[in-house]
Every structure is written in C-alpha cells, then in structure tokens.
Amino acid sequence: MDARAVIEAVRDGRPTAEGMRWFAAGLASGAVTDAQAGAFAMAVLLKGLPEDCRVALTRAMRDSGDVLRWDLPGPVVDKHSTGGVGDSISLLLAPALACCGAYVPMVSGRGLGHTGGTLDKLEAIPGYMVDVSEVRLRALMHESRCAIVSASSRIAPADKRLYAVRDVTSTVESIDLITASILSKKLAAGLEALVLDVKVGSGAFLPSADQARGLAQSLVSTANGAGCKTSALITDMDRPLALTAGNALEVGEVMDTLTGINPTARLVELTCALGGEVLVLAGLARNAEAGARMIRGALDSGEAAERFGQMVALQGGPRDFVTRYAEHLPKAPVIRPVPGVGVLAGWNTRAVGEAVVHLGGGRLKGDDVVDPRVGFSEIAEPGDTLSPDRPLAMVHAADEAGAEAAIAALQAAARFGAAPVAAPLVQEHVA
Structure with a gap:
C-alpha cells in the first residue's frame, strides 16, 4: 500500500479502514508528503468517509503518538467544545466534575479565529503553567483530580501534520477530518467518557442547525466506535455565552460564579447540563438530571471553587487566587x-x-x-x-x-x- 493508492481509493469512493490506518501512520512517519496529505484531505472533503473508515482514521491518528493509560480509583472524563464567544465552561466544569468523583485530565487549546481559547484564559492568571510533563500530569490527577493543560508534541502527531495542510488547502470544513482531528487528541488522554458541546448560531464555527447536528452525530458515533462513551449537546451561540468576552475578564466572571459572589445563570446552566451528561456516561449518576444536581451542589457549596484554587496553585498560580482573584487578574488601562x-x-x-x-x-x-x-x-x-x-x-x-x-x-x-x-x-x- 502507498499514499497514491489510498488517495485514489478515497477519490473514487472506495476507501478502506486499512488505508486510513496506513495513511495516518505515514503522516506521522513522514512517508506521506505534504502534497499527498493535501490531496487526501481534498478527496475526503469531496467524497466523505463511511463510519468504519472515519473510526479507523481517528484511532490511527490517536495511536500515532503517546496514548495515556490510567490506573485511578475513578473514571477519567473530559468535555470538548467546538468553540464560541464568552465560553469559559471548562474552568467551571473541570473542578466540579472532580468534586463528583471523576478525574479530569483536560487537554485544551488556544484561541482559534474568533473563538477564545481555554489555555489563553488560564494564562491570564499570573504564574499558571499549561505546559506540564506526563509525569506531572499524573501527579496532578492524584493531588487535585483535575488539570487543564496543553497537548504535548507527542500527542497525535499525525493530526498536527494533517491540520497544518488542511489550513492551507481549503479543506478545514470537512466533517470527517474535523471529527478525526478533535477526537484523536481527546482520546489520546485515555478517556472513559466524553461530553461534547457543539455550538450552533452566528458565533459557531458551523453556524447552521444542520451543520451542527451533522458534526455532533459524526463526533458521537466515531468516539463511541473508538471505545469512548460519548454524547453531545447542541447549544446556542447566537449570542455570547456569558457577560464577558476576553481572557482575564472571563476568568473573573468564572470566579464570580464559582464563589457565588455574582453567578452568571447561563454559565451555571450549561455547566450543569454538560456535567450531568458526562457523570451518567461515567457511571457516577443514574440520569442526567441527577448528575446536573450533583454538579450544582459542587458549585453552590463552594467545593468547586476550592478545587479550582487547588488546581491553580498546583499549576503555578497564586495560592490565594480564589480569595483575591480581583487583585491578581490584570486590568486594562x-x-x-x-x-x-x-x-x-x-x-x-x-x-x-x-x-x-x-x-x-x-x-x-x-x-x-x-x-x-x-x-x-x-x-x-x-x-x-x-x-x-x-x-x-x-x-x-x-x-x-x-x-x-x-x-x-x-x-x-x-x-x-x-x-x-x-x-x-x-x-x-x-x-
């Protein structure tokens, strides 16, 4: 098998799972050139992939680098959002899930286009370190049960190659390739359960309801096919999710919500909805409503705020951040x-x-x-x-x-x- 044969098969509407596995390995090893990667991406965009091939591509891209394995006394879970404006849910959800019995090694990204990035928000906190080693990440799981970190260069290197080519060949919009890109990185974290927040509306990457639904269905079926229990919520992005947009400002709003000083209702509602979903998938709640109540309890009690403060301190931020966040966050002149x-x-x-x-x-x-x-x-x-x-x-x-x-x-x-x-x-x- 070679790259040309795989590209021809996709172009002619007869791709195979074996071909997907070979191509992903070739992306990581360098056996596939940039020109061949671009031709493959265009063929996938125009012809699409059946589910078995999409699952095979996702698994192979995941397995092209390090895949974490865990031996923890609770389920390993995460959440992924397709991006939006004023979306700081990860900062609320990770500590709340940790309070409810889950372990959350959240591998996040930076801002992309008009959407804000979780890592950029956290780096508004003085000293917060998003780049940690695998050894340190494992220690953080035992110390605080949650961490929000960047992906190492050893996570899904095949995706890094293909993503860079897609960006310059007008193939970013392929649902199959978006699915494989998102999930290869998420599943490399060794997850047992994943909840997806797929945005719809004027601020979404894919604004129409049909597009959002198609992406959600592709992500859910592929993740489940790859062995990770997954569901998705399609949520409104026809307006900013919260009352702030901008890195330090959004962290301040998160802290107002975690501490109960001035909680934002929409942030609480979506955190509870997503958290309820993942707690059911992880076997920690009997249904989504019960799971949402567990998340709400962690927020209302202040336990999630305490856990967030612990995570911030362990990742290099101020130890008194929860009580003095207004002083620590930078302010515009x-x-x-x-x-x-x-x-x-x-x-x-x-x-x-x-x-x-x-x-x-x-x-x-x-x-x-x-x-x-x-x-x-x-x-x-x-x-x-x-x-x-x-x-x-x-x-x-x-x-x-x-x-x-x-x-x-x-x-x-x-x-x-x-x-x-x-x-x-x-x-x-x-x-």
Whole structure:
C-alpha cells in the first residue's frame, strides 16, 4: 500500500479502514508528503468517509503518538467544545466534575479565529503553567483530580501534520477530518467518557442547525466506535455565552460564579447540563438530571471553587487566587462604555469575537502575543433596553485608539428592534 493508492481509493469512493490506518501512520512517519496529505484531505472533503473508515482514521491518528493509560480509583472524563464567544465552561466544569468523583485530565487549546481559547484564559492568571510533563500530569490527577493543560508534541502527531495542510488547502470544513482531528487528541488522554458541546448560531464555527447536528452525530458515533462513551449537546451561540468576552475578564466572571459572589445563570446552566451528561456516561449518576444536581451542589457549596484554587496553585498560580482573584487578574488601562439606544434584538456573535481579537485578545497571526487584559464586560443581553445608563457593554482596551475601534465594531455587531423570543441554551441532545 502507498499514499497514491489510498488517495485514489478515497477519490473514487472506495476507501478502506486499512488505508486510513496506513495513511495516518505515514503522516506521522513522514512517508506521506505534504502534497499527498493535501490531496487526501481534498478527496475526503469531496467524497466523505463511511463510519468504519472515519473510526479507523481517528484511532490511527490517536495511536500515532503517546496514548495515556490510567490506573485511578475513578473514571477519567473530559468535555470538548467546538468553540464560541464568552465560553469559559471548562474552568467551571473541570473542578466540579472532580468534586463528583471523576478525574479530569483536560487537554485544551488556544484561541482559534474568533473563538477564545481555554489555555489563553488560564494564562491570564499570573504564574499558571499549561505546559506540564506526563509525569506531572499524573501527579496532578492524584493531588487535585483535575488539570487543564496543553497537548504535548507527542500527542497525535499525525493530526498536527494533517491540520497544518488542511489550513492551507481549503479543506478545514470537512466533517470527517474535523471529527478525526478533535477526537484523536481527546482520546489520546485515555478517556472513559466524553461530553461534547457543539455550538450552533452566528458565533459557531458551523453556524447552521444542520451543520451542527451533522458534526455532533459524526463526533458521537466515531468516539463511541473508538471505545469512548460519548454524547453531545447542541447549544446556542447566537449570542455570547456569558457577560464577558476576553481572557482575564472571563476568568473573573468564572470566579464570580464559582464563589457565588455574582453567578452568571447561563454559565451555571450549561455547566450543569454538560456535567450531568458526562457523570451518567461515567457511571457516577443514574440520569442526567441527577448528575446536573450533583454538579450544582459542587458549585453552590463552594467545593468547586476550592478545587479550582487547588488546581491553580498546583499549576503555578497564586495560592490565594480564589480569595483575591480581583487583585491578581490584570486590568486594562482604558475602560469605556459602548453606547447604544433602543431594544437589543440580537448579536452577530462572530463579530463580537473578532472585535476581541482585534483588541489584542486573540491572534491575527500564529505568533501574535495575546493581551489578557482586553475585551468586553457587562455585555447586554437580547431584550435589554439600552440607554446612556445601560450601554451595550464596557470595552477594556490597551489604548484609546483600540477602544474607539472596538466601540465601532461592537456597535456594528448589535441588532436593534423588537425584543426577540429567547432561544433555549441547550437545543438538542445527541447520543
């Protein structure tokens, strides 16, 4: 078997699981060239893969590098989101799950396009280290039962090769390749259960309901086929998930929620819904409702906040972060209101995320340095009546020029008119 034969088979609609395994190994070893990887990606985009081939590709990409094996007294679980604006759920969910009997070695990513990245948020905490060795990650599982870290270069190297090629060959949109990319990295963490948060709406990577449903079904069937108990929720991203967008600002909102000082209802609702799902999959709750109550109990009792503080300290952050987070988080020098008048009918959520990126809160180029201070707070919710006393949001910027540009961008992202009918946060369940 060689790369040309595999590409021809996919192109002609007759791929095989054996071919997928060979190609993934060739990506990792270098036997497959970049040109061949690009041709393969385009063939998959145009022709698609049957489920057995998608599972085989995912497993082989997972197995192209290190795969963690655990011997812990509880189930190893995780959550993955397809990305959004104001989505800081991982920071709430990981410690809450750890309080409910699970172990959570959460391998996360950085911001991509208009969507924020969990690692960028955590690096707004002074001293927090996302790069840890496997030995240290194993120690963290015993010490705090949860950790949020970056993937090492030894995790799914076949995916790294293919992802880089997809980015420059207009093949990023392939559902089969998105599925294999997401799951190869997640399953390399040795998970027993996984819950997926697939976004739908103007701020989602795939905005239409049909696209979101197709991705959710592909992810769930492939993960289960690869041996990891998995379900998905399709959730609303037609508006920012929370009231802040920007790294340090979102961490502050998480801490307001964990400590009970000023909890954000949508963050709590989605954390409980996703947590309930994964606790059922892991055998720690009899049904999703019971699992959601367990997560809510960990949040309301303050136990999840304590666990989060323990995780932060063990990964290099301040030991008093939970009690003094407002002092530790960096603050932008320019804070101004974003004017708006009338009833807010809705948001172009992607444009909100892009405004944060252009403020410096994300990357326009791969080597850009993220400014953790910038973003938006007090983001208005659809149905709010705006006035000089109730602006669209507060912009946090590095300088006056950045603030002016962000004000214009956010105003352009807002829609005004009649009060909208509120869409449910959780829209579908896929199992």
